[in-house]
Amino acid sequence: MPVPVGSYGQSQPSCFDRVKMGFMMGCAVGMGAGALFGTFSALRMGLRNRELIGGIGKTMLNSGGTFGTFMAIGMGIRC
Numbered sequence: 001m002p003v004p005v006g007s008y009g010q011s012q013p014s015c016f017d018r019v020k021m022g023f024m025m026g027c028a029v030g031m032g033a034g035a036l037f038g039t040f041s042a043l044r045m046g047l048r049n050r051e052l053i054g055g056i057g058k059t060m061l062n063s064g065g066t067f068g069t070f071m072a073i074g075m076g077i078r079c
Contacts, residue, residue, distance in 0.1 A: 015076070015079035018075045018076075018078070018079055019072050019075050019076045019079070020072075021075070022068075022071040022072045022074060022075030022076075023068045023069070023071060023072035023075075024068070025068075025071055026064075026067045026068035026069070026070060026071025026072065027064040027065065027067065027068035027071075028064070029067055029071075030060075030063040030064035030065070030066060030067030030068055031060045031061075031063065031064035033063055033067070034056075034059045034060035034061070034062065034063030034064055035056060035059075035060050037059060037063070038055060038056040038057075038058070038059030038060055038063075039056055041055075041059070042055040042056055042059075
């Protein structure tokens with residue numbers, strides 16, 4: 001759906017801005033999912049203290065980067 005143009009000379013965001021926004025949204029969603037799944041899997045493996053935090057952090061970064069990349073590609077296709 002196209003972004004409406006404002007009455008004060010505002011223009012639509014550029015393709016790069018859309019791709020960047022898609023990456024940021026995907027990264028946020030992926031990190032949220034990574035926190036849930038990472039916590040569950042780390043607790044199942046019996047990790048505690050620093051190992052637990054490190055495992056959750058790695059899972060969050062991994063899933064955030066992956067999902068963000070796919071969202072950025074999807075937004076790039078839509079440009």
